[in-house]
C-alpha cells in the first residue's frame with residue numbers, strides 16, 4: 001500500500017514536471033524518445049530537466065545505468081560513468097537513473113535488479129542489457145562489439161609528448177606569437193623585458209598587444225618597430241604609413257612604409273587605403289575573441305552564436321570557452337584545421353548536445369612548462385578535425401607539435417571548470433595555463 005502511494009506521488013510529480021518543461025521550451029522536445037522525468041546525465045552541473053532534453057537532443061548511442069545512490073555496486077559504477085561522460089561524450093551519452101527515487105523509470109525500463117546497464121543505439125533501440133556491476137573495459141568492449149567504438153587500435157586517442165622532429169628554424173625567423181615563418185618584408189619587432197620579440201606581421205603584433213594585461217597603448221607603441229616594405233629597414237611603428245588592402249579571401253593585407261610617397265607608389269600598382277598607426281590599430285582591434293579578447297580576423301576565426309547574437313572565437317578552444325564566459329548555451333561553427341570541412345557543435349546545459357559530424361575530435365596542443373607540467377601551447381596550436389584521420393594528416397605536417405587528442409566535449413568541460421578570474425586571464429601574456 002505504502003509503495004503504491006509513493007509511486008502515485010512520483011507519477012503525479014512527473015506530470016507537473018513534464019508540463020513545466022514544455023512551457024519552458026515553448027514546445028515539446030522534438031526528438032521523440034520516451035521522456036523520463038528525472039533522468040540525470042552523470043557528472044554535469046544544472047538541473048536534471050534540461051539534461052533530459054540534452055540527452056534526447058543528441059543523436060548518439062546511449063548508455064543508461066539504472067541503480068540507486070545508496071547501493072554499493074551502483075556506487076562503484078559512478079566513477080566509471082563520470083569517466084565516460086568526460087572522455088567519450090563524443091561517442092555515446094551516459095545517463096544514470098536512481099530507481100529508488102524514481103521507481104516509474106524502473107518500470108518503464110523493465111528493470112528488476114540494480115544496477116542494470118542498457119545500451120541503446122542512436123535511434124533509441126535497445127541493443128544489449130547487463131545486470132550487476134559492469135567494469136569500464138567490459139563496457140567499452142561491448143560498445144566496440146556493437147560498432148559504436150572503433151575497433152582495437154583505432155579507438156586510442158593520439159598522444160604526442162615528444163616532437164617527431166625538432167624545430168630547427170633560427171629563432172629570429174619564427175613568430176613569437178603564432179610560431180609561423182617570419183616574412184622578412186612584414187617583420188615586426190617588439191622590445192620585451194629582456195629580449196627582442198620577433199613577430200611575423202603587424203597582425204600578430206595586435207594579437208600580442210591585446211594579450212597584455214592593462215596595456216597602455218602609448219607606452220607599448222614606443223616598443224614596436226616594423227619593417228619598411230620598400231627598403232627593408234626597421235622603423236618606429238607609429239611613424240610608418242600603412243597600405244591596408246584585402247587578399248582574395250577578404251583577409252586584410254598590411255604593408256608598412258617609411259614615407260608616404262613609397263606607400264602611394266605601391267598603392268598605384270595595386271589597391272588599398274593609406275592609414276596611420278592609430279587607424280590601423282582601431283581596425284585591427286575592432287573584432288575580438290569573445291572568450292579571450294584577443295584581436296582576430298573573422299576570416300580566421302570560429303563563429304559562435306549565443307542567443308540572438310554572435311561573436312568569434314580566435315581558436316576552436318576559445319570558441320567553446322564562450323559558453324563558460326557567458327554561462328550560456330552556444331553554437332560553434334568551426335573548420336577542420338586540415339581539410340577546411342565544417343564542424344558544428346551545439347551545447348545545452350553545459351554539455352555537448354549535438355556534434356556534426358559525430359566523429360569530430362579536438363587537438364589540445366600542449367607543451368611542458370619550466371616545472372615539467374603540461375600546459376596549453378596557446379591558441380595557434382589548437383584545432384578541431386572531422387575525424388582522427390584528418391588530425392593525423394595535420395600532425396604529419398607539424399613534426400614539432402606536441403599535445404593530445406581529446407573529445408570536443410572535453411574541451412567544453414575544461415573551459416567550464418575555469419573560474420571567472422581564470423577566464424579574465426585566459427590567453428594573456430604570462431598568464432596562460
Ligand SMILES: [Zn+2]
Pocket residue numbers: 175176177178179180199200201204
Ligand atoms: Zn605570427
Ligand SMILES: [Zn+2]
Pocket residue numbers: 289290291292293294313314315318379427
Ligand atoms: Zn581567444
